[in-house]
Amino acid sequence: MADEIENQTVIMSLIINGGNAKGSAFQAIHAAKDGHFTTADQKLKEADSYLSQAHNAQTDMLTKEANGDHAKMSLLMVHAQDHVMTAITFRDLAGEIVDLYKQINQSRS
Structure with missing residues (x-):
């Protein structure tokens, strides 16, 4: 039962942090589109932070797997x-779009 709860916790961490990262990346695009490049850069960093948290959850799972503690695979x-x-x-695409908006802004100046 403890393994099941831990597995569900990891799953929720991945979903929440992935969703938050995507949302922050989307906000970065919108900020750049409006010419708010400082905000766009902050939102990209925020997305990176969420992805780092998701990566840490994945790394914990991989470490356990390597040590013989196999996670139950589910559709979730x-x-x-x-x-x-x-x-x-x-997030990668958002970074490119923000850079593109920056270049367009600079060429107009």
Whole structure:
């Protein structure tokens, strides 16, 4: 039962931090679109912080797996991992979009 609760905690951590990272990255794009580049950079850093927390949860799982403590795979776990990977991709793309808005802003000046 303790393993089940711990597994659910990791899953929720992945989903929450992945979702928060994606949300922050989305806010960064909107801030850059409005010319608020300091805010955009802060939101990208915020997204990175959430992704770091998700990565730490994954690392803990991988360490346990390497030590022979195998996690029970469920559809929810797969969904959580997918959520994090999508957030990572979205964060990377958001960084490129923010940079693009910065370049457009500089060329107009």
